[in-house]
Amino acid sequence: MEHSHSFIIQQTTASNAQNLMQKVQIVAIVTVPASFDAALEHGKEIELPVVVNNLDVDFTNDIRRAVPLAITSFYANAFPNQVVVRAHEVDTYFQDTGYIQYIVVSLMVVSIMLGGLLQAGSNAAREYEKGTIKELILAPANPLDIQVGKILGALVLSSSSVVVMIIVIVFLIGVWPLHWEELVGFVLLLMVTFVATGTLIGTLIRRRQAVIPLSIGLSIPIFFISGAFGPAIWGDPVTAAIAQLQPIYYGIAIFQHAFHNFTTTSTGPGVDEFILIGFAAAMVAISAIALGSSRGRGVTH
Amino acid sequence: MIITSSIIPIFAILRKDIGVWLRQPTSIAATVLPAIAFMIILYFGAQAVGRNPVALVVQDNGPHAHELVKILSQSGAFKIVMTSSTPEKADKALKQLKVAAVITISNNFDADYNAKKSDPITIHINNLNLDFTNDLRRSLPAAITEFYADKTGSNGNTSPIQIHVKETDMRTQDVDLMRFELVPNLVLLLTTAGIVNAGLATAREWEDYTIKELLLAPISRTILIVGKLLSGWLTTLLIAAVVLVIGAALGYLRPENPIYWISTLVIILLIALASACLGVAIGAAARRFQRVTAIGIPLSIDLFFLVVASGWQHSYQVGFRRLLILSLRSMALMRYRWRSFIILLKDSHRIYLYSVEPLLLLECLVFCRYAEACLYRS
Numbered sequence: 001m002e003h004s005h006s007f008i009i010q011q012t013t014a015s016n017a018q019n020l021m022q023k024v025q026i027v028a029i030v031t032v033p034a035s036f037d038a039a040l041e042h043g044k045e046i047e048l049p050v051v052v053n054n055l056d057v058d059f060t061n062d063i064r065r066a067v068p069l070a071i072t073s074f075y076a077n078a079f080p081n082q083v084v085v086r087a088h089e090v091d092t093y094f095q096d097t098g099y100i101q102y103i104v105v106s107l108m109v110v111s112i113m114l115g116g117l118l119q120a121g122s123n124a125a126r127e128y129e130k131g132t133i134k135e136l137i138l139a140p141a142n143p144l145d146i147q148v149g150k151i152l153g154a155l156v157l158s159s160s161s162v163v164v165m166i167i168v169i170v171f172l173i174g175v176w177p178l179h180w181e182e183l184v185g186f187v188l189l190l191m192v193t194f195v196a197t198g199t200l201i202g203t204l205i206r207r208r209q210a211v212i213p214l215s216i217g218l219s220i221p222i223f224f225i226s227g228a229f230g231p232a233i234w235g236d237p238v239t240a241a242i243a244q245l246q247p248i249y250y251g252i253a254i255f256q257h258a259f260h261n262f263t264t265t266s267t268g269p270g271v272d273e274f275i276l277i278g279f280a281a282a283m284v285a286i287s288a289i290a291l292g293s294s295r296g297r298g299v300t301h
Numbered sequence: 302m303i304i305t306s307s308i309i310p311i312f313a314i315l316r317k318d319i320g321v322w323l324r325q326p327t328s329i330a331a332t333v334l335p336a337i338a339f340m341i342i343l344y345f346g347a348q349a350v351g352r353n354p355v356a357l358v359v360q361d362n363g364p365h366a367h368e369l370v371k372i373l374s375q376s377g378a379f380k381i382v383m384t385s386s387t388p389e390k391a392d393k394a395l396k397q398l399k400v401a402a403v404i405t406i407s408n409n410f411d412a413d414y415n416a417k418k419s420d421p422i423t424i425h426i427n428n429l430n431l432d433f434t435n436d437l438r439r440s441l442p443a444a445i446t447e448f449y450a451d452k453t454g455s456n457g458n459t460s461p462i463q464i465h466v467k468e469t470d471m472r473t474q475d476v477d478l479m480r481f482e483l484v485p486n487l488v489l490l491l492t493t494a495g496i497v498n499a500g501l502a503t504a505r506e507w508e509d510y511t512i513k514e515l516l517l518a519p520i521s522r523t524i525l526i527v528g529k530l531l532s533g534w535l536t537t538l539l540i541a542a543v544v545l546v547i548g549a550a551l552g553y554l555r556p557e558n559p560i561y562w563i564s565t566l567v568i569i570l571l572i573a574l575a576s577a578c579l580g581v582a583i584g585a586a587a588r589r590f591q592r593v594t595a596i597g598i599p600l601s602i603d604l605f606f607l608v609v610a611s612g613w614q615h616s617y618q619v620g621f622r623r624l625l626i627l628s629l630r631s632m633a634l635m636r637y638r639w640r641s642f643i644i645l646l647k648d649s650h651r652i653y654l655y656s657v658e659p660l661l662l663l664e665c666l667v668f669c670r671y672a673e674a675c676l677y678r679s
Binding site: 092213 | 325330341353354369377378395397398399401413414417418419420421422423424425426427428429430431432433434435436438439440441442443445446447448449450461462463464465466467468469470471493497501505590591594595598
C-alpha cells in the first residue's frame with residue numbers, strides 16, 4: 001500500500017485512527033485483521049474492513065480504487081502464478097512531473113495576466129476618473145499611438161513584479177526552465193497581450209472600482225478552465241472549447257513547453273505562439289478603436 | 302435617545318453606500334460574475350474530473366479479452382474514447398493529445414491467461430502531470446482487480462484473490478464534486494464580496510475626499526465603522542443569497558436535515574460579517590481602491606486555496622503550507638474557516654459551532670478596532 005501512489009500511510013491503533021478520522025485528518029481507515037497471515041496461508045477468505053470518509057466523491061473513488069489495487073498488486077507479487085494479468089506501464093516522458101512543478105508554471109501565467117490587467121486597466125480607467133482623458137483625446141495624436149504609449153507604460157510598471165515572480169519560481173521553488181530563451185520571449189509576449197487587454201478593459205469600463213475586481217474575479221475561473229492542472233482538452237469538451245477562445249489557454253501551453261518541454265495543446269507550441277501574437281495585435285487594435293470611439297462620442301465620466 | 306442618535310448616522314452611511322453600490326452595475330457584476338463563472342465551470346468540470354480520455358487497442362478476440370474490455374469500458378476512472386485493433390491510430394491520438402493514455406491488450410492475452418503465463422496489459426501514459434498520471438496508474442490495476450473478482454461468477458472457478466474489501470461509509474451517500482466544491486465557492490464569494498464591497502466603500506471616502514466631512518461630523522468613529530461594515534455586510538449577503546437560493550433550488554447546496562439550515566445561515570452571516578470587517582479594516586488602512594483590491598482579493602483567494610479547496614486539504618496541503626502560509630494569522634484564519642466549512646457541509650459535527658462562532662466574532666472585533674485606529678490616525 002505504501003508504494004501504490006495512492007495513500008500516505010500512517011500505521012496506528014484502532015482508537016487513534018478513529019480519533020484522526022473524527023478530526024478529518026485522515027480519509028480512510030484500513031484495518032488488517034489479526035488473523036490475516038494465518039488465513040492467507042490456509043487459503044481462507046479474508047475480509048478487509050475499510051472505513052471511508054466519503055466527504056468528496058473524488059477522494060472516495062481514489063480510495064475505492066486504490067485498496068483493491070493494493071490487494072491485486074500484493075497477490076501478483078506473492079502468487080505470480082495465480083494472478084498473471086498485470087499492468088505494464090510505459091511513460092511518454094522520462095520522469096514524472098510533480099503537481100507543484102506543473103501548477104506553478106500555470107500560476108505564473110495567471111500572475112502575468114493579473115498583473116497586466118490590473119496595471120493597464122487601472123491606468124486606463126484613471127484617465128476617465130480624473131478627467132485627464134479629455135486632454136489625451138483632444139491632443140493631436142493618433143488613438144493607436146496613445147494606446148501604445150499607455151501599453152508601454154504599463155508594461156514597464158508590471159515588469160518588476162514579473163521579474164520577482166520568475167526569481168521566486170526558478171530560484172526559491174526550484175522549477176528550472178528547460179528553454180530559457182523561450183521563457184524570456186513568452187513572458188514578453190504574454191505581458192504585451194494582457195497589458196493590451198487591460199488597457200482595453202480600462203478604456204471600456206472607465207472605473208477602477210469595477211476594473212480591478214472584475215479583472216481579478218474573472219482571471220480565476222479562466223485560469224481553472226485553461227488547463228492549469230493538466231491539458232484542458234482532456235476535460236469536459238464544452239469547457240475545453242471555451243478555453244480555446246482565450247489567450248490563457250495558449251499562454252499556459254507555451255510556458256509548459258518552456259519549463260518542462262511539454263506539449264499540452266493539440267496545436268503545439270509553435271502555432272500557440274502565433275495565436276498569442278494575433279491576440280496581442282487584436283487587443284492593441286481594439287483598444288485603439290475603443291479610444292477612437294470615445295473621441296467620436298465625446299467623453300462622459 | 303442615544304440609540305436613536307446612533308441609528309440615524311449609521312442608517313445614513315448605510316443608505317449612501319448601498320445607493321452608490323446599486324448605481325454601479327459594473328461593480329455588482331464584478332462581484333457576482335466570478336462566482337457565477339465558477340459555478341458554471343464547476344458544473345462542467347465535475348463531469349470530467351478523474352475521467353481521463355483513453356484509447357483502447359484490443360488485439361485479441363478471446364472471451365477473457367472481451368470481458369476485460371467490458372470492465373474497462375464501464376470503468377468510472379477513465380472514459381474510452383477510441384477502440385481499435387491496431388496501435389497506430391491510438392498512438393497518433395496520444396501524440397495529438399486526444400487521449401491521455403493508450404491501453405493495449407495483446408493478441409495472446411487469452412492464451413497466456415489460460416496457460417497461467419505472465420500476461421501484461423500495456424498502458425502508455427502521457428505522464429506530464431503526476432495527478433493525472435496517478436489516476437491512470439490506479440485505474441488499470443483497479444480494472445484488473447475487478448476482472449479477477451468477476452472470475453468467481455462467470456465460470457464457476459474461485460477467484461485466486463481471497464481478500465475482499467468490506468467498505469463502510471461515514472455518510473449515507475457520497476458527496477459529489479459539484480456539491481462539495483460549491484461550498485468553498487460560496488465561502489470564496491462571501492470573503493471576496495465582503496472585502497471588496499466594504500473595502501472599496503471605505504476607501505472611496507478617501508478617494509473622494511469625503512472622509513473629512515465624516516471625521517468632522519459629530520459622530521463617533523465606532524458609528525462610522527459600524528455604518529460602513531453594515532453596508533458591506535448587506536451587499537455581501539445579497540450576493541450570497543442569490544447563490545444560496547440557486548444552489549438550494551437545484552439541490553446542490555441543501556443541508557441534509559432542515560435543522561442544519563440554522564447553523565448554515567449563522568455561519569454564512571458570520572463569515573460575511575467577518576469579511577466585511579476585514580474589508581473595512583483594509584479600506585481604512587489602504588485608503589485607495591487599487592491597494593484595497595491588491596491586498597484583499599489575493600488574500601481571499603489564498604485563503605480559499607489554503608482552507609477549502611478540496612485537493613489541497615489533504616495531499617497538497619503540506620507543500621502549499623510551506624509555500625503560502627506566511628503568517629501565524631493566516632494559520633489561525635485557516636483553522637477556523639476550515640471548521641466553518643465543515644459545518645457548511647451539513648456535517649453533524651455540531652461541536653465545531655461553539656468554537657467557530659466566538660472566533661469569527663473575535664475576528665470582527667479585532668478588524669473593527671483596527672479600522673477605528675486607522676480612522677484616529679486620520
